[in-house]
Amino acid sequence: MSVHIEAEKGAIADTVLLPGDPLRAQWIADNFLEDVVCYNKVRGMLGFTGFYKGKRISVQASGMGVPSALIYYHELINDYGVKNLIRVGTAGSYQKHVKLKDIVIAMSASSTSAINTSKFGSYTYAPTASYNLFEKAVDYAKTNNISFHAGNILTADVFYDDNPEFYKIWAEYGVLCVEMETAGLYSIAAKNNVNALTVLTISDSLVSKETTSAKERESTFNSMIDIALNIG
Numbered sequence: 001m002s003v004h005i006e007a008e009k010g011a012i013a014d015t016v017l018l019p020g021d022p023l024r025a026q027w028i029a030d031n032f033l034e035d036v037v038c039y040n041k042v043r044g045m046l047g048f049t050g051f052y053k054g055k056r057i058s059v060q061a062s063g064m065g066v067p068s069a070l071i072y073y074h075e076l077i078n079d080y081g082v083k084n085l086i087r088v089g090t091a092g093s094y095q096k097h098v099k100l101k102d103i104v105i106a107m108s109a110s111s112t113s114a115i116n117t118s119k120f121g122s123y124t125y126a127p128t129a130s131y132n133l134f135e136k137a138v139d140y141a142k143t144n145n146i147s148f149h150a151g152n153i154l155t156a157d158v159f160y161d162d163n164p165e166f167y168k169i170w171a172e173y174g175v176l177c178v179e180m181e182t183a184g185l186y187s188i189a190a191k192n193n194v195n196a197l198t199v200l201t202i203s204d205s206l207v208s209k210e211t212t213s214a215k216e217r218e219s220t221f222n223s224m225i226d227i228a229l230n231i232g
């Protein structure tokens, strides 16, 4: 047991998929895993372990934003010995060519979060994906004809920014999309010498203003889950 996860030692697999949304965790467990056990209900932040193609795999919801997510990433790594952390999330597009339901594999995560400035001061740390997971994801997507974008994303602390034009600063520098956890994930994984990767599906566009429904965000992002399950 850890502070926020009630699982017994050994109840969580070495590879964990990490959606923000507990209902997406449930949906992944129900639709992709076999012999599933729910190991966590604390705060409704559901966690499951099951088997995918014979391999033991877990899925743990982590909530929204770096502070919430870091609690789960920290406990998974330090209390349960998790080695591969694969975030599966939704994101808002910052680029015209990155369309609704497109897949983005995050090579790196710029951020408006203070987690690293509070450590590195005026220097800039670059949170980066683990190359082994990144390479496997790219290979799997190419082999299975899943189209994707790969590049820098933004991990933002604020979902509703006061300035609707804020995204343009990042878009000009090639940032593909915005979400709210990956800079924290890549940083804590690097510090603890474990593997991390984020695979995202575009749920809305800051450029075209299109959106998907909550139901679609919860359950229709099969290609992202397919990639994540096959690289762990």
Ligand SMILES: O=P(O)(O)O[C@H]1O[C@H](CO)[C@@H](O)[C@H]1O
Pocket: 018, 019, 020, 021, 063, 064, 065, 088, 089, 090, 091, 159, 179, 180, 181
């Ligand atoms: O779909 P999830 O994984 O929650 O990810 C994105 O969605 C939430 C905002 O709606 C933030 O957590 C953001 O990172």
Ligand SMILES: O=c1cc[nH]c(=O)[nH]1
Pocket: 090, 091, 092, 093, 159, 178, 179, 180, 203, 204
């Ligand atoms: O963090 C997020 C996630 C989806 N869409 C956004 O605009 N922001």
